[in-house]
Structure formats: structure tokens, C-alpha cells
Amino acid sequence: MIKNKQSLGGVQGLNQEEVKERIKNCQVNTAVQAPTKTIGEIVRSNSLTYFNFVFLFLATLLFLVHAYKDMSFLPLIFINSLIGILQELRAKQILDKLSVLNTPKIKVMREGREQEIWTHRLVLDDIIILEAGAQIPADAVVVSGEILVNEALLTGESDEIKKAEDSELMSGSFVVSGKCYAKLTRVGAESYISQLTLKAKAIKTTEQSEILKSLNNFVRLAGILIIPIGLLMFGQQYLIHATPIKMSIQAMIAAIVGMIPEGLFLLSSVTLALSAVRLAQKKVLVHDMHCIETLARVDVLCVDKTGTITNDKMSVSGIYEMTGSEVKNDLDLDFWRTMMAEEADNDTMKALKNFAEERSVKGTKFEKNSVQQIIGFSSKHKYSGVQFKDKTFLIGAPEFVLKDDLKKYEKTIQKFTKQGYRVLIFGEVVSKKDVELLASGERDISPIKPINIVLLMNEIRESAKRTFNYFAEQGVEVKVISGDNAETVSIVAEKAGIKNAKKFVDLSNLSEGCDFEKIVLENTVFGRVKPEEKRKMVKILQKAGHTVAMTGDGVNDILALKDADCSVAMASGSQAASQVAQLVLLDSDFSRMPQIVDEGRRVVNNLERSGSLFLVKNVFSFIVALLSIGFGFMYPLLPTQVSLVTMFTIGVPSFFLAQIPNKDLIRGNFMINILKKAIPAALTNVIIVLALINLRLWLGLTREQLGMLCVLGWEVVGITYLARICMPYDNIWKKLIVSGCTFGMLFCMIFLQSLFSVHINLSMIEWVIFGAILIITVPLMMTIENMSRWLYRNVMIKILKNKIIDKLPEIE
Structure with missing residues (x-):
């Protein structure tokens, strides 16, 4: 185990001599197979065909009977094969160049400095830095820090698993939240990554x-x-x-x-x-050329709100008391220190952290030593938080942190959701039992004591309305699948010009005996959707005879992307999503979809x-x-x-x-x-x-x-x-x-x-x-x-x- 690992900042990593030694010993995280055909494979696939052998046999017969002039079809066959070879070589050259732009990179510690390198240049014993959205490039063990990991690509189970110090990490799984340093234990052909990457990049071959x-x-x-x-x-x-x-x-x-x-x-x-x-x-970037044809046949397009309808960048629009009055002066001290302690491991937390820094409490210094545990965001439970020595605070979706108490504040919250805001609730965990559960890694707790209403907003993309009008004209039905509040997403979707946007449903409120298939087919906007539910929705639409395209940029989209007839990822999103998708929008511009x-x-x-x-x-x-x-x-x-x-x-x-x-x-x-x-x-x-x-x-x-x-x-x-x-x-x-x-x-x-x-x-x-x-x-x-x-x-x-x-x- 690495020395000096008491804190995240104490990790040194390998030095250049150690890296060179491992490269010499072939202990490099090299993929076992290239993602595109080699030049030799292209030549063989276009030349050594069944019909080319038939033509060669026919030409031999004509040669034997001295009918040389009738062999005029041979140059055409040669030209056909040559055109195929040249066009595939040209395509390979351009796509390989673009693949480099989309090749996964990872942060690594070497000689005490943080660097960013391509995953195929990692070596055995490298210390990598893992954050939310990163796909684990090789088998590893956690050195310091704590993360939540989803191993769905390996096990098929979408449950989030807590990984602390000395926990093993399997290559191909991806980080949901948190941050840690991990030491690579198996790389290249010895790890699972080669097979997983091939499965991800060649979906449904x-x-x-x-x-x-x-x-x-x-x-x-x-x-x-x-x-x-x-x-x-x-x-x-x-x-x-x-x-x-x-x-x-x-x-x-x-x-x-x-x-x-x-x-x-x-x-x-x-x-x-x-x-x-x-x-x-x-x-x-096209990972699978045949998906070009599939996308042309799509009649249902599933999209997320963030990154497609709205811009990726999120901002805090305001902080309010639970009564509905705005907090205009200094922030509540507990809110401020919670945001300062939180890890900026997703867009929401980055916006909250920036807002807290801009509205910092005067004369107050944040003490890191007061933090006992950071509770990373969970896409299943929709909240994150911080345990201090004296108190514990959470911030998350109203339905998940208030639970049965939501009815007390429903009118105030609805006032903001109807304006298109995304609403979060900040509050304190008052039950000692709940504090103990959170400390042990459990997430199912009783309602928190609410303190503030936090409003966030993503701006609607300028091209969104034009893009969705195009799909409406082409007879393509759009389904908005989001983890946010259904009513909020519905209002944003309506502003973006999505047809039937008022038909929305909150999946967190569904009863056990409901007809989920009917709900999926009859509604347009779906809120509070969990990763496994996205996947289930795609399968229901396919069962109903639809050709389904799925767009996504986050780790919670991966299961649905793998099952969709055509999958499209934003390059600005997670590496795992970009690898799973058949198409990657390198500039993350959803308005490219009509062109595709x-x-x-x-x-x-x-x-x-x-x-x-x-x-x-x-x-x-x-x-x-x-x-x-x-x-x-x-x-x-x-x-x-x-x-x-x-x-x-x-x-x-x-x-x-x-x-x-x-x-x-x-x-x-x-x-x-x-x-x-x-x-x-x-x-x-x-x-x-x-x-x-x-x-x-x-x-x-x-x-x-x-x-x-x-x-x-x-x-x-x-x-x-x-x-x-x-x-x-x-x-x-x-x-x-x-x-x-x-x-x-x-x-x-x-x-x-x-x-x-x-x-x-x-x-x-x-x-x-x-x-x-x-x-x-x-x-x-x-x-x-x-x-x-x-x-x-x-x-x-x-x-x-x-x-x-x-x-x-x-x-x-």
C-alpha cells in the first residue's frame, strides 16, 4: 500500500523510472483490439469475397477457351474492390482522428503531480483520481477517499456500492459520486476492460x-x-x-x-x-455505421432535460425560506458551510458551491476539520449531504428528503416548479438514529427538518424549439425522461416546443400495482426517473413496435443507451456514456440531430x-x-x-x-x-x-x-x-x-x-x-x-x- 495516504493530498504516485520499467515489462493498460478495422482487414474484406472467387473462376474458364475479350468484367470487379478499399481507408483515417478526440482520459498522480493522460497509457501501480462520471479503466484498489460505484456494466445490477479505503474496483464500472485515489492492480489484457470496452463500442453486433x-x-x-x-x-x-x-x-x-x-x-x-x-x-463521431440507418427509422426519441432541452451549465436562481420569502443577505451559516464542504462532483453541486463562495458569510472561515463525512449524491435517493461534528445536513429533491412531510410545503414548492425552476430542499437530519444510519452508509431515513428552498435553472437552448419542431414534423414522438421534478420538466419541455408536454407523470409517486406500460405509452414527460426505470421504459417502447433512439450524457443513462435501437451521447458528458453510445456529438450540440x-x-x-x-x-x-x-x-x-x-x-x-x-x-x-x-x-x-x-x-x-x-x-x-x-x-x-x-x-x-x-x-x-x-x-x-x-x-x-x-x- 502507498505511504503518506492519510489525506487525498498525500499521494505521490509513480516516478518516471518506475513508469518506464513497467512499460518495458509490458504492464501497460493497452486495449487488446483496435476499435476499427486494420488496413489488412479492410483489404481482405473487400478482396477475398465469395463472388470475387466466382469471378476469378469464370475468368479462368474464359481464358482456357481463349475468349479473352469476354473477360472485360474483371477490370470492373477490380475497380469495385479498389473503390471499397479506398473509401473504407478514408473513413478509417477520419474516424480514427476523431476517435482520438473522444478517447477517454483519466487523471493520474505521478511524481506527486496531478496529470491527465489517455487510459491506454496507464501502467500497473499507477495512482488514478476517480470522480463522478469517470469509467474505471482497469482493476484497482481504493487508496484514499470514498466513492459510490455502479457496476451495472459487469453485474447488470444498478445498485450503487460504497467503495472506501482498501475496497476493490472492477474495470468497466463507473463512479456515481464522490472522489478517491485508486491504485491499479490489473491492467491491459489481465483486466476486464478490454472485453467491456468491446461490448460497449460494438453494441448488438x-x-x-x-x-x-x-x-x-x-x-x-x-x-x-x-x-x-x-x-x-x-x-x-x-x-x-x-x-x-x-x-x-x-x-x-x-x-x-x-x-x-x-x-x-x-x-x-x-x-x-x-x-x-x-x-x-x-x-x-460514429462508433457503429449501421446506426445511421437505424436513426433514420426512429419514431420515438427519448431525451433528458439537461444537455438537450437546456444548456449544461446550471445556476442558482435564489435561496428562499420555507415560508417562500427570499434570502437576500448573508446565507444561513449551516447552508454555507455545507456547500463549502460538499464535493463539486456534479453540475448541481458545482452551481451550489459557486453560489456559496460568491455569497460567503463575512468574517467566517470554513474549518475542514469539522467535517466527519461527506455523503455523496445518489441518483437513486436524489440527495447528498455533510456530517459535521455537531450536526448533519442534506440537500436534495423535495420528494426524497421531505417524504410524507412534503404536503406541508407543497403549495410553496409548486409555486416555483410552475415557473420552470428545479427545486431542492436544504435541511437538517434531527433524528439520532438517522445520523447513525447515514454514518454506516445507509440511505433510507425519515424526513429531514427543512431550512431553505433552493432554486436552480438551466437555460433553454436557442436551437431546442427548432429541433423539436423538426421531429414533430417528421412524425417522431419525443419522450422526456428526467431525474428532476416532473412538473418542472413539463414546463421547460412545453417552452421548448415539445408536443404533448403537459402529459407528465412523477414515477416516484407510482403505486406498486399501476400499469407501468400504459403510463409510458400515454405520457410524454417523466420525472424522478431512476436508471433501471429508463431501461425499462426503452424496452416497453420497443415491445410496442417502436424504433427507439436514446440520448444521454450521464452515468445514469448507460443502461438505457445500451438497450436502445440507436444511442446518442454528448461528448461533454461521462466517458462511460460516450463509449456505450453508437453516436457521439463531439460538440455536445443536440441541434445536430436533424442533420444526422x-x-x-x-x-x-x-x-x-x-x-x-x-x-x-x-x-x-x-x-x-x-x-x-x-x-x-x-x-x-x-x-x-x-x-x-x-x-x-x-x-x-x-x-x-x-x-x-x-x-x-x-x-x-x-x-x-x-x-x-x-x-x-x-x-x-x-x-x-x-x-x-x-x-x-x-x-x-x-x-x-x-x-x-x-x-x-x-x-x-x-x-x-x-x-x-x-x-x-x-x-x-x-x-x-x-x-x-x-x-x-x-x-x-x-x-x-x-x-x-x-x-x-x-x-x-x-x-x-x-x-x-x-x-x-x-x-x-x-x-x-x-x-x-x-x-x-x-x-x-x-x-x-x-x-x-x-x-x-x-x-x-
């Missing part, structure tokens, strides 16, 4: 977002189907119809390439990475739009491949031709469309929405291609002519569909995308004919057929859309949702 879950299931299905379909197509053409091996392989590969949705998954990953970068530039929601909507809506482009190709290729097997005709397109069409109707436009601002409300299931958009265009393409195959037999067209007409038909359908999904043209980029892709395709058709196996030297009959395709494409697509819309409403949605999508196996 086993649960995927709706987009990724849908894409994973679709990719898995496609990956399974391409193998038997490819083998059947090759076997039919080569073995049954005696088609030359080169042509059989070319037809099979063209169909398989069309069925592989390789770019769709890549597009979603890159889009989410770019979204995280854009948010980082707005001072929003808009970013999420941009991601989801644009991925739906871009994703439908990919599914047009996949559905079309799948249907034509099955018909080819069933009716014995050869797949009409070559791999090079498929590459040309997909480049300008899918690849290029999908990437740019995914980046265009889109604030539309999100409706429905992601995969069903994509299929609803894609199937009409895919069926239009199928009908045109089948018609061309039949015309070939009737008009005696060559296979080369059929292939060229199918390319032209697909191009017309592809550009038409692209033009339709870009509507309305409220953005110059949409016009540029459509015109640019049309120009790019025409350029390749004219100047790169040999590379893509196309030509424009059409016969008269071919031009007539092409003209007919131009005329019928839009009416045919619209007819199929109307028919499919009726089928979706009456049949397909139920089948897709209940029989297929929900029962697809998930990828771990």
Missing part, C-alpha cells in the same frame, strides 16, 4: 440493420442459385444441343454475371462509410433507389436463365455486352444516386421496396428479349443480330428505368446522371465496338425492331407497374414478408 440483413439474405440466396443454374445451362448447351464449348461457356458466364449482385453489397458498405465521413465533418436523421434518410432512400437498379439486372438474368434451361434456347448475350449495359445503367448511376440528398420519410421494408421498384423493369426487359428470340426464328436473324438487338433493348429499358427513378428532377445531379450515362453508353457503342462486342451497322429490319422497342418500352413498363402494384397489395407482400424474407437464413 449480432443484430444487423434491416438493410444489411436483407442484403445478406439476398446475396446468400443468389450465391447458392448461380451454381446449379450455371451447371444446368452449360450441360444443356454443350452436352444436349452440342453447342461448341466456347459458346456454351460464354452464354453460361453472361447469365451468371448478370445474376451476381456483387455491387449492391459493396455500394451499401461504401455509402455507409461515406455517410460516416460526412457526419464526422459535422463533429459527429437527414443523413440516415439519404442513406436508406438512396440505397433503395440504387439497389433497385441492381435487382433489375439480377431478376432479369435469373428469369431468362431459367427460361433458357426450360425451353432450350441459348442465352442471347455475351459477357462483354452485359458489362457494357450494366456499367451505364447500374454501376455508375447507382454510386452517384446514393450520394444525393434525400430527406423523404422512410416507409416499408427495404427489400420489398426494392423488389416493388425493380420487378416491373426486369419483366419489361424479359418480355422484350423473349419477343426478340421469337422474332429471330420468324425473321431468320443470326445469333449476332439477336445479341445486338437484346443489348439495345436492355439499354433502352435501363435508361428509361433510370430516368423514371430519378424523378422528380429537383436536383441538377439527377439530370447529369441520366444524361451522362446515356452519353457514356453511346460513346462506347460508337468508339469501343470491338471491346464490347457491339456494332451499330444495323439492317433496315433491325432499325424497325429497335424503333418498336423505343415506342413500347414506357407503356409496357407502366402497365406492368400497375399490374404488379395490385398484386403487391393483395398477394405478394404477404408472401414475400411471411414466407420468404423472414425465413431466409441469416449470415453470421
Whole structure:
């Protein structure tokens, strides 16, 4: 044990030589795993994919039959992988820089001086200083001082445990109140912190977002189907119809390439990475990229009063007698010395202590020796206090310190709460039994003798009303969950423009047999909420079918943050809350929330739009491949031709469309929405291609002519569909995308004919057929859309949702 530890000021800590020795012996509090992917992991995840191996195998087959030109899809696959690698590397670089800004720091004593260092630079036997809100970075033992610790992250129990000298502290738990010096006993991999930090920073990693879950299931299905379909197509053409091996392989590969949705998954990953970068530039740190999508789907937002509706800084508005008359001159001596003795370990106590210092009693000197015990603030019991040699005083919430005596002063207190003030009661503990209970660490005591009413106030943020109006317009219900008086919070919430703010309830007054679920669903403002109740409220809202976002900045928010669908923390709050949250507002500005929601909507809506482009190709290729097997005709397109069409109707436009601002409300299931958009265009393409195959037999067209007409038909359908999904043209980029892709395709058709196996030297009959395709494409697509819309409403949605999508196996 450390010497000279009789007082907090007597701790010396390690010297530089001792620190160097422990670093040399690898006794450093280093995390066992980085919070982001390494460069190698990024390269591997984008390169060594199942479909890349499929493409490599197909390229090998083409190489063996000397069909080198048909390997044109390889550069596109390489470019796709390269884009994914570069975008993830860029995102990693920016997010890692911002992570440094949010890396937990801790106060440490070294060579008798107080320093602040990053937690991963701590070494064994370091003496750290722990205060309210700090997460304990490694296993330790208390050297001097006293704190209340919540070990909920370890045990799941939210009870506050008193830790005095020689008490053990577990890493991952957090300090609720008090102050102490603690010596680190286990650091790095030997402590619990690595596992706890990973759990906190990767909440619900086993649960995927709706987009990724849908894409994973679709990719898995496609990956399974391409193998038997490819083998059947090759076997039919080569073995049954005696088609030359080169042509059989070319037809099979063209169909398989069309069925592989390789770019769709890549597009979603890159889009989410770019979204995280854009948010980082707005001072929003993203721990989990998939929460961007989740936040866009949120329909209930749970917020606290302090830090979201009001500013963090709190001030004392006045001190009053219990009769309601203001104390304008010198403060009561007992009040003054109690505030001077209290630890400024939370915002409320800092405000009270500053006020006491400004209104100090003239000619009176505070004697520290008169203090026997400081009773730290408890979020469960809502009070703190000081035991002097002669008297004991408490200050806290009226309901918790006055208890049954609250009725005597209810009118006076309500007069202040209705004005939006936060009210505290200062008083004396007169019962000897209660004094003894407090000295032993017990908190359940009888009512105190009230002396003063203390009024505190947080100013409403200038941006609060605008922010909450935005959420009201977007159909997001706001729930205010606070530890303060319910009526006070209700008045503040109403001033901030929160809808239904008058529907408030004080949870400390609820009876045991009440319908808590009904209370949560029907009310807007909740006062005197305990940490475990916040967590319970989140679960009730989720059970009712809501997607819940939780904002918080304090240690009492951690349990609810972990359970919410999307969690947002203020960087100015506790370290533990920032680590648990999926999003961290680095400038602690709640007005950033609408920008984050808009970013999420941009991601989801644009991925739906871009994703439908990919599914047009996949559905079309799948249907034509099955018909080819069933009716014995050869797949009409070559791999090079498929590459040309997909480049300008899918690849290029999908990437740019995914980046265009889109604030539309999100409706429905992601995969069903994509299929609803894609199937009409895919069926239009199928009908045109089948018609061309039949015309070939009737008009005696060559296979080369059929292939060229199918390319032209697909191009017309592809550009038409692209033009339709870009509507309305409220953005110059949409016009540029459509015109640019049309120009790019025409350029390749004219100047790169040999590379893509196309030509424009059409016969008269071919031009007539092409003209007919131009005329019928839009009416045919619209007819199929109307028919499919009726089928979706009456049949397909139920089948897709209940029989297929929900029962697809998930990828771990």
C-alpha cells in the first residue's frame, strides 16, 4: 500500500523510472483490439469475397477457351474492390482522428503531480483520481477517499456500492459520486476492460440493420442459385444441343454475371462509410455505421432535460425560506458551510458551491476539520449531504428528503416548479438514529427538518424549439425522461416546443400495482426517473413496435443507451456514456440531430433507389436463365455486352444516386421496396428479349443480330428505368446522371465496338425492331407497374414478408 495516504493530498504516485520499467515489462493498460478495422482487414474484406472467387473462376474458364475479350468484367470487379478499399481507408483515417478526440482520459498522480493522460497509457501501480462520471479503466484498489460505484456494466445490477479505503474496483464500472485515489492492480489484457470496452463500442453486433440483413439474405440466396443454374445451362448447351464449348461457356458466364449482385453489397458498405465521413465533418463521431440507418427509422426519441432541452451549465436562481420569502443577505451559516464542504462532483453541486463562495458569510472561515463525512449524491435517493461534528445536513429533491412531510410545503414548492425552476430542499437530519444510519452508509431515513428552498435553472437552448419542431414534423414522438421534478420538466419541455408536454407523470409517486406500460405509452414527460426505470421504459417502447433512439450524457443513462435501437451521447458528458453510445456529438450540440436523421434518410432512400437498379439486372438474368434451361434456347448475350449495359445503367448511376440528398420519410421494408421498384423493369426487359428470340426464328436473324438487338433493348429499358427513378428532377445531379450515362453508353457503342462486342451497322429490319422497342418500352413498363402494384397489395407482400424474407437464413 502507498505511504503518506492519510489525506487525498498525500499521494505521490509513480516516478518516471518506475513508469518506464513497467512499460518495458509490458504492464501497460493497452486495449487488446483496435476499435476499427486494420488496413489488412479492410483489404481482405473487400478482396477475398465469395463472388470475387466466382469471378476469378469464370475468368479462368474464359481464358482456357481463349475468349479473352469476354473477360472485360474483371477490370470492373477490380475497380469495385479498389473503390471499397479506398473509401473504407478514408473513413478509417477520419474516424480514427476523431476517435482520438473522444478517447477517454483519466487523471493520474505521478511524481506527486496531478496529470491527465489517455487510459491506454496507464501502467500497473499507477495512482488514478476517480470522480463522478469517470469509467474505471482497469482493476484497482481504493487508496484514499470514498466513492459510490455502479457496476451495472459487469453485474447488470444498478445498485450503487460504497467503495472506501482498501475496497476493490472492477474495470468497466463507473463512479456515481464522490472522489478517491485508486491504485491499479490489473491492467491491459489481465483486466476486464478490454472485453467491456468491446461490448460497449460494438453494441448488438449480432443484430444487423434491416438493410444489411436483407442484403445478406439476398446475396446468400443468389450465391447458392448461380451454381446449379450455371451447371444446368452449360450441360444443356454443350452436352444436349452440342453447342461448341466456347459458346456454351460464354452464354453460361453472361447469365451468371448478370445474376451476381456483387455491387449492391459493396455500394451499401461504401455509402455507409461515406455517410460516416460526412457526419464526422459535422463533429459527429460514429462508433457503429449501421446506426445511421437505424436513426433514420426512429419514431420515438427519448431525451433528458439537461444537455438537450437546456444548456449544461446550471445556476442558482435564489435561496428562499420555507415560508417562500427570499434570502437576500448573508446565507444561513449551516447552508454555507455545507456547500463549502460538499464535493463539486456534479453540475448541481458545482452551481451550489459557486453560489456559496460568491455569497460567503463575512468574517467566517470554513474549518475542514469539522467535517466527519461527506455523503455523496445518489441518483437513486436524489440527495447528498455533510456530517459535521455537531450536526448533519442534506440537500436534495423535495420528494426524497421531505417524504410524507412534503404536503406541508407543497403549495410553496409548486409555486416555483410552475415557473420552470428545479427545486431542492436544504435541511437538517434531527433524528439520532438517522445520523447513525447515514454514518454506516445507509440511505433510507425519515424526513429531514427543512431550512431553505433552493432554486436552480438551466437555460433553454436557442436551437431546442427548432429541433423539436423538426421531429414533430417528421412524425417522431419525443419522450422526456428526467431525474428532476416532473412538473418542472413539463414546463421547460412545453417552452421548448415539445408536443404533448403537459402529459407528465412523477414515477416516484407510482403505486406498486399501476400499469407501468400504459403510463409510458400515454405520457410524454417523466420525472424522478431512476436508471433501471429508463431501461425499462426503452424496452416497453420497443415491445410496442417502436424504433427507439436514446440520448444521454450521464452515468445514469448507460443502461438505457445500451438497450436502445440507436444511442446518442454528448461528448461533454461521462466517458462511460460516450463509449456505450453508437453516436457521439463531439460538440455536445443536440441541434445536430436533424442533420444526422437527414443523413440516415439519404442513406436508406438512396440505397433503395440504387439497389433497385441492381435487382433489375439480377431478376432479369435469373428469369431468362431459367427460361433458357426450360425451353432450350441459348442465352442471347455475351459477357462483354452485359458489362457494357450494366456499367451505364447500374454501376455508375447507382454510386452517384446514393450520394444525393434525400430527406423523404422512410416507409416499408427495404427489400420489398426494392423488389416493388425493380420487378416491373426486369419483366419489361424479359418480355422484350423473349419477343426478340421469337422474332429471330420468324425473321431468320443470326445469333449476332439477336445479341445486338437484346443489348439495345436492355439499354433502352435501363435508361428509361433510370430516368423514371430519378424523378422528380429537383436536383441538377439527377439530370447529369441520366444524361451522362446515356452519353457514356453511346460513346462506347460508337468508339469501343470491338471491346464490347457491339456494332451499330444495323439492317433496315433491325432499325424497325429497335424503333418498336423505343415506342413500347414506357407503356409496357407502366402497365406492368400497375399490374404488379395490385398484386403487391393483395398477394405478394404477404408472401414475400411471411414466407420468404423472414425465413431466409441469416449470415453470421
